[in-house]
Amino acid sequence: MDYSRPELADRLAAEYAAGTLRGGARRRFESLLGAHPALRSAVRAWQHRLMPLTGVLVPEPPPPAVWQRIQSRIGGDVAKAAGWWARLSVWRGLTAAATVATLALGVLLALPEAARPPVVVVLAAADGSASPSSFVAGISADGRALVTRPVTPVALQADRALELWSLPAKGAPKSLGLISADAATVLRKGKVPDDTAALAVSLEPTGGSPTGAPTGPVLFVGKL
């Protein structure tokens, strides 16, 4: 089936949201969602239309045991407890990529001191998926220059921008500025905070986060 046909995509999205798309067809549709933004937005539109229908169901508090089981499940998730940027699995195994990134960034960074190489950070998909896109960032040893470069260009809607954040081990993320989705960006505005534990890229409206904190989903994250 040609899922790019708008009427078909819309009809399937409607039946998916209404619940009548079932069995193998439902699973096949779900497996296509990841790769088809048009299907995803059709599904979102239908969910937006239909979900308020559930507003009339009489709320039914679940027994306390359910929350206890949830807590014990997520309590075992130690990495999450330390903050999602601390999840080692995100950047584990990326050493090879980092080596390549070092070579790539070598030409971009003027090293202030030859003895102190720049810090290179690989920012991988924040949802832990095996998404092929990622960012590399290099911070000069004195922390005054920072370069980012997408490994593969990131497709963005026209009214969206990518914003780079410094994440301290404790406290709120600090914006380092907007970065290009398809080319290298050199940021020289000031010093990268000394307590930066990780870098993250979030999806924001054009012009950057209106609130000074990330508002969109975090797309990429990498630990220093």
Add this chain to the structure above:
Amino acid sequence: MATAPQDWSDRSRELSALLARAAIGDREAFARLYDRTSPHLFAVVLRINRDRAQAEDVLQEVYVNVWRAAQSFDAAQSQPLTWLTSIARNRAIDSLRRKHAEPSVRPAAPTDDEEHDVYDDLADTAPGPLALLGQASDARALSHCMEALSGPQRQSVALAFYDGLTHAEVAAQMRQPLGTVKSWVRRALQVLKSCLETAVVRDVSAEKS
């Protein structure tokens, strides 16, 4: 107390903030999110999968999933309650798939679990899907648009949406051919869509004038 339809949007800001904090590992925010939303999601799941023990398992999976996926929530694209409800409905529908492989006979005698007793009573007195759709019609635009549906269209959508029935199950319940029911549901969804779109346009032009 049911969630009044107009609260749906009003609660967005608070729930979005809680989700954003849960996304960066804030357990307190996640606990508050659970307190605020789990009675609604449990009702949604129970309506589809009436086996209480299974519904509890589904709810547990939903929140573990929400905790892990909270960073993928985009407040610019979805309302938080819509996002959460969709996740709960998907899980509940998936749980039916597994359930159908097992015998669907309810135990004749109450088990020693009190909650089963309570629920068995509740199931018998719960409003039917068509009654629910009528209540949902209190929401302004939906109310108007529900009236545009024929009786059979409305009933088939209600059975499918609220109770998670398949086309074939709706057909059996309504004693109608499968093909007829399929086209009722399809047509009803299309009528709702175009009607809701017109309603939005009307709202905007009303604000302009």
